[in-house]
């Protein structure tokens with residue numbers, strides 16, 4: 208209903224009365240009673256979070272409860288229910304109620320006519336990642352999916368309220384959730400919002416800054432002296448401002464970067480927050496710091512691309528089963544392309560640092576044999592069984608949709624600019640898609656293709672569709688020539704000669720060099736080296752502990768070497784001709800002569 212159709216003559220009072228009569232009883236009936244959780248940490252050093260929850264029964268003889276088995280944004284069935292312990296139920300008078308497990312992640316509680324069922328349980332929380340829980344005596348990271356057991360019911364707007372009880376030594380909790388009435392209380396309008404809003408608690412360092420007039424918070428846990436929090440907040444503010452200006456609209460009231468220092472690099476996006484995991488020494492090297500800025504930029508960009516502009520399949524979610532999409536190359540890869548681009552556009556990275564980052568994406572794609580086995584759309588679809596379930600053979604059979612998607616972003620951007628003589632770019636495509644598809648519906652694969660075709664106009668649209676079909680649906684090698692020519696770039700080799708290449712990854716086990724991975728098509732693969740072989744000697748000279756890779760650098764590409772291998776207790780010799788390291792080259796740099804204005808436009812936009 209649009210306001211333009213309202214009868215003008217009707218008085219405001221009458222209109223309000225009519226609206227009340229029309230909608231009020233309906234909306235009262237539609238508002239279900241909330242589920243209420245109390246979250247506490249009575250012994251945080253034991254890594255447990257305790258939950259007490261109340262569920263309205265609405266007169267049913269039994270209620271069915273469910274814990275999610277995966278977290279949106281991270282495509283693997285994680286069986287969170289395995290960390291649930293000591294689940295009991297009671298009526299409001301504290302009389303026990305019978306609980307029956309009905310599935311790996313479901314519980315049925317007989318209500319005995321009670322209007323509310325109380326359930327207590329505890330969750331083991333000692334997995335440091337962006338999608339699991341962590342509790343220690345210093346802080347807690349509580350994610351929705353692995354923590355909150357909810358009612359099994361068709362998607363509803365049932366409120367989920369949370370009260371966090373802090374250990375005495377902790378100062379505060381923070382979350383993207385709307386604050387409730389009391390201290391450390393929160394309210395989510397529905398289960399999806401609860402899952403999408405991690406809660407952290409402890410005594411973090413908090414840096415507030417404003418982006419497009421909205422408060423943003425960098426929340427650092429384990430900051431210690433090594434992490435330069437104020438500098439990180441200043442640079443992050445510049446990146447966030449550039450991204451917010453790019454989209455032209457900020458679809459949230461405030462934003463939290465929940466940054467946990469001292470863990471492997473990873474991030475997870477939410478509608479008004481992001482969890483970041485980063486190694487402790489990330490600010491002690493320029494490379495590590497740029498890595499962190501890239502991570503924060505990526506997750507922040509997701510607040511638009513991924514959380515709001517999204518494939519139709521990605522929301523509302525089925526939290527108990529896999530959800531398949533062929534568009535993770537767009538959700539993750541295009542986000543990754545812009546994550547690096549906005550570091551240079553915001554002025555926190557140099558042009559050369561940007562070209563290094565893009566070169567690394569291209570190098571990673573072009574030296575991964577799996578690019579010839581898996582298309583960008585197939586990689587997206589099989590994320591559940593490939594990307595999140597890697598083994599020693601993964602690089603031979605699969606390609607990361609982050610990496611391939613980011614390179615597609617670069618080539619797609621260049622194509623649109625070239626075909627429109629610089630009047631349009633990928634920026635226009637994502638803006639148009641955000642305007643069209645960031646509401647309830649989401650986009651389809653065809654919507655992406657049509658949006659790109661629209662940007663270049665009818666005459667060139669057919670060409671772009673054919674190009675997209677090739678890069679998205681097939682494993683054909685990418686052609687960089689047109690993109691390089693448009694931006695005035697060249698693909699050069701860094702100085703020096705390529706290193707010798709065997710094509711194995713090794714690990715040291717009891718002082719021995721053990722083959723842990725073999726690249727398809729490499730000299731090692733062709734010569735007959737096998738997984739778990741021990742490489743005991745090269746040209747008869749024993750390999751000292753941990754020195755295999757270094758020993759290999761003594762040789763040049765083309766050298767013939769004899770490896771002494773021990774396989775299943777028996778020694779044998781394998782002759783191998785070493786190749787040139789395929790990672791050599793794939794380095795972008797500005798071409799000779801006057802710098803291309805297209806390069807400046809692209810990086811400054």
Ligand SMILES: [Zn+2]
Nearest residue numbers: 505509539542
């Ligand atoms: Zn992402």
